[in-house]
Amino acid sequence: MPTLTIIGGGLAGTEAAWQAAQHGLQVKLYEMRPTNPADANPTGAHLSGDLAELVCSNSLGSNLPDRASGVLKAELRTLGSMLLECAEASALPAGAALAVDRESFAHMATERIAAHPNIEVIRAEMKAIPDSPVIVASGPLTSESLSQSIASLSGEEHLFFFDAIAPIVHAESINMDVAFRASRYDKGDQDEGDYINCPFTKEEYYAFVDALQTAERIELRSFEDAIKAGVKAGQFFEGCLPVEVIAERGIDSLAFGPMRPVGLRDPRTGRRPYAVVQLRQDNLAGSLYNLVGFQTNLKFPEQRRVLRMIPGLEHAEFERYGQMHRNTFIASPKLLRPTLQHITRDDLFFAGQITGVEGYMGNIATGLLAGLNAARLLTGQPLLSLPNETMLGALCHYVTHASLKDFQPMKANFGILPPLELENKKIGKRERGQLYAARAASALNNFLTPLVE
Numbered sequence: 001m002p003t004l005t006i007i008g009g010g011l012a013g014t015e016a017a018w019q020a021a022q023h024g025l026q027v028k029l030y031e032m033r034p035t036n037p038a039d040a041n042p043t044g045a046h047l048s049g050d051l052a053e054l055v056c057s058n059s060l061g062s063n064l065p066d067r068a069s070g071v072l073k074a075e076l077r078t079l080g081s082m083l084l085e086c087a088e089a090s091a092l093p094a095g096a097a098l099a100v101d102r103e104s105f106a107h108m109a110t111e112r113i114a115a116h117p118n119i120e121v122i123r124a125e126m127k128a129i130p131d132s133p134v135i136v137a138s139g140p141l142t143s144e145s146l147s148q149s150i151a152s153l154s155g156e157e158h159l160f161f162f163d164a165i166a167p168i169v170h171a172e173s174i175n176m177d178v179a180f181r182a183s184r185y186d187k188g189d190q191d192e193g194d195y196i197n198c199p200f201t202k203e204e205y206y207a208f209v210d211a212l213q214t215a216e217r218i219e220l221r222s223f224e225d226a227i228k229a230g231v232k233a234g235q236f237f238e239g240c241l242p243v244e245v246i247a248e249r250g251i252d253s254l255a256f257g258p259m260r261p262v263g264l265r266d267p268r269t270g271r272r273p274y275a276v277v278q279l280r281q282d283n284l285a286g287s288l289y290n291l292v293g294f295q296t297n298l299k300f301p302e303q304r305r306v307l308r309m310i311p312g313l314e315h316a317e318f319e320r321y322g323q324m325h326r327n328t329f330i331a332s333p334k335l336l337r338p339t340l341q342h343i344t345r346d347d348l349f350f351a352g353q354i355t356g357v358e359g360y361m362g363n364i365a366t367g368l369l370a371g372l373n374a375a376r377l378l379t380g381q382p383l384l385s386l387p388n389e390t391m392l393g394a395l396c397h398y399v400t401h402a403s404l405k406d407f408q409p410m411k412a413n414f415g416i417l418p419p420l421e422l423e424n425k426k427i428g429k430r431e432r433g434q435l436y437a438a439r440a441a442s443a444l445n446n447f448l449t450p451l452v453e
């Protein structure tokens with residue numbers, strides 16, 4: 001029986017191990033956390049010795065069939081995800097969301113892996129990528145030695161260590177009676193600009209900066225000391241500095257930084273605004289926009305409150321809030337294929353957060369695909385690359401094709417799917433979700449049918 005090594009017994013690695021073992025491989029699953037967490041806490045975030053521990057929230061997102069996360073769950077059910085079974089067996093009442101009893105969930109997963117005859121769990125750190133078939137699923141808190149090994153394989157510049165994520169809003173929630181389209185130094189018709197600009201008067205700007213300076217921030221965890229130290233020492237390169245930290249430097253520092261208004265004229269007043277927040281298109285469909293240079297570490301409700309003070313964003317709906325945390329991930333657009341194989345080595349796969357896929361379900365899903373594909377590779381079958389109309393296919397497509405310059409982790413959302421063909425018909429959010437879901441289900445079905453025949 002061919003042997004596969006998996007590095008990391010988190011969400012992606014555990015699912016990958018199960019799939020590979022079920023499809024005929026002998027799996028060696030390396031997990032550096034000891035069974036007794038009192039012995040050591042190598043990631044600084046995990047609290048137990050269990051496999052598949054949920055490090056923070058106990059929610060795996062919406063279960064509604066017409067939500068992005070619900071679509072991904074439906075696909076994982078079809079594909080036979082072991083962790084989704086554990087989640088459903090340990091579910092707690094949580095309305096439309098799939099929330100779990102985190103201990104039952106992780107115990108169940110750990111027991112099922114331990115009982116599998118084809119899986120050996122080895123409690124040790126894997127310090128380097130082996131030359132034999134392997135899936136790297138070591139997560140956002142990958143150990144230092146392994147990070148170095150990944151960097152030496154792919155180049156230092158292709159490994160990132162921090163997330164400094166700017167918030168993303170839904171285009172339809174931007175008030176275009178206030179905001180205007182223009183690129184800096186546009187000549188002529190400003191409506192053709194690439195950016196959406198939210199213009200501030202001096203009074204609005206000062207009130208906004210005051211709110212930013214005093215808003216509640218997320219406490220940085222111990223393992224994020226490096227971020228703190230970097231910010232204090234001024235090592236954090238300017239492009240990654242949280243806006244609230246820039247705001248602390250002086251009342252006008254943002255107006256001379258990410259909110260500078262140069263080259264822009266508000267078509268309603270004909271004058272240059274005192275400051276602007278620029279929004280840049282974030283997905284092909286044009287349904288999502290990110291706030292340029294607005295990475296922040298404010299608490300999520302505070303982001304909602306303070307960022308809604310931006311003229312034009314009074315009713316903004318947030319697809320994702322800004323965040324800063326340690327997050328090891330590779331430059332997947334440069335390094336990975338949609339099958340999750342490394343570009344230079346067929347038998348080297350990556351799965352989970354380290355690929356730039358974000359969120360518990362996305363991490364489980366990429367683990368599942370990597371496990372299946374490793375098994376197919378080692379048993380001489382063609383590898384699977386799921387259709388882009390499916391949520392899992394779209395996630396793999398996104399991380400392997402996104403622009404490298406702005407590459408940031410991405411979770412399941414409708415914005416990464418190919419647009420629906422609606423022939424200018426206007427439909428509501430709910431109906432749109434239903435259409436995406438139906439299309440994803442039929443694409444997966446059509447893709448899988450010939451494989452099982």
Ligand SMILES: Cc1cc2nc3c(=O)[nH]c(=O)nc-3n(C[C@H](O)[C@H](O)[C@H](O)COP(=O)(O)OP(=O)(O)OC[C@H]3O[C@@H](n4cnc5c(N)ncnc54)[C@H](O)[C@@H]3O)c2cc1C
Nearest residue numbers: 008010011012032056057125126138139143352353359360
């Ligand atoms: C602090 C924090 C909070 C988060 N909160 C949420 C949340 O609330 N909701 C959400 O959807 N997502 C959250 N995420 C993002 C992400 O979904 C989770 O981190 C998820 O657990 C990632 O799954 P994974 O399998 O890629 O990594 P993990 O689940 O972290 O698994 C990786 C495993 O690899 C092990 N490992 C690392 N290096 C080695 C090595 N060299 N040798 C052997 N083992 C190794 C680690 O001990 C770990 O068990 C959070 C991330 C962080 C860092």
